[in-house]
Amino acid sequence: MTVLQTQGLAAQLGQKRILSDVSVSFSAGQVTGLIGPNGAGKSTLIKALCRLIEPAAGTVQLDGAPLAGYARRDLARRLGYLPQGHTTHWPLCVEQVVTLGRLPHLGPFEAAAPEDARMVEEAMAKTDVLALRDRRVDTLSGGERARVMLARVLASQTPVLLADEPVAALDPYHQLHLMDLLGQLAAEGRLVVCVLHDLALAARFCDRLVLMDRGRVVATGPADQVLAPGHLRDTYRIRALYGAEQDEPYVLPWRRVAASASSNRVRTEVSPWSH
Numbered sequence: 001m002t003v004l005q006t007q008g009l010a011a012q013l014g015q016k017r018i019l020s021d022v023s024v025s026f027s028a029g030q031v032t033g034l035i036g037p038n039g040a041g042k043s044t045l046i047k048a049l050c051r052l053i054e055p056a057a058g059t060v061q062l063d064g065a066p067l068a069g070y071a072r073r074d075l076a077r078r079l080g081y082l083p084q085g086h087t088t089h090w091p092l093c094v095e096q097v098v099t100l101g102r103l104p105h106l107g108p109f110e111a112a113a114p115e116d117a118r119m120v121e122e123a124m125a126k127t128d129v130l131a132l133r134d135r136r137v138d139t140l141s142g143g144e145r146a147r148v149m150l151a152r153v154l155a156s157q158t159p160v161l162l163a164d165e166p167v168a169a170l171d172p173y174h175q176l177h178l179m180d181l182l183g184q185l186a187a188e189g190r191l192v193v194c195v196l197h198d199l200a201l202a203a204r205f206c207d208r209l210v211l212m213d214r215g216r217v218v219a220t221g222p223a224d225q226v227l228a229p230g231h232l233r234d235t236y237r238i239r240a241l242y243g244a245e246q247d248e249p250y251v252l253p254w255r256r257v258a259a260s261a262s263s264n265r266v267r268t269e270v271s272p273w274s275h
């Protein structure tokens, strides 16, 4: 079973320490939501998890072996990375862009085989972009392009998917569709880590949450622990409303609050949904 974990991970960009002492583990079969306020270090952690950033200290291990020991090509076959934002000026059509996802599996100058084409088709179907297949990507709307970029990562068929704010540009239908899709991928045995700002989606669709603030992990666990009122106050500086619909919990950010003096204190609280 695929496991991706960090131990005492620190990351530095220029003179700035971005991550400090991050020890966290991600397992196959789960959707882990990576949450936290702007600048918390979520994107930096995602990049460190796929070796786009080298640790300043500590380690990142995939299946017990340091990432640094893997060949880049091997990592590309194992780790699918969907970056934040989707600016692309490539004069390519959607199907060609999604086919690029098969590159890690092809030899130099090797053309895509029918099996690759089948995986490209499947990825486009899963992300609802089949109707766009002949469109140039640089003419698509933001949400359409976001779905195409996800299709490209899915076409790689990596056992690990690291998605940085994949729902940010999507309409509510496609947000729900994407979260269902991530759940299906996890159910098939993939390891899914997904950066989210939408706490309602995080609460409902993630098996586990990792809350970051100021470059550190503040809390990990199920939503009812991680989204406790004290955590939301100390990290996001908000108060939320909690409710349930057909036994599914939801959380709605409600008001800004002043940060408490005891910020970043890890708390054990009663589930906010329990009363």
Ligand SMILES: Nc1ncnc2c1ncn2[C@@H]1O[C@H](COP(=O)(O)OP(=O)(O)OP(=O)(O)O)[C@@H](O)[C@H]1O
Binding pocket: 013, 014, 016, 018, 036, 037, 038, 039, 040, 041, 042, 043, 044, 045
């Ligand atoms: N290349 C860089 N040089 C210096 N500082 C950087 C660099 N890249 C990111 N940072 C800083 O590192 C911190 C963490 O950034 P990161 O993008 O990981 O945060 P994030 O949690 O993903 O934020 P957001 O929710 O806004 O996307 C921020 O303060 C950011 O300004």
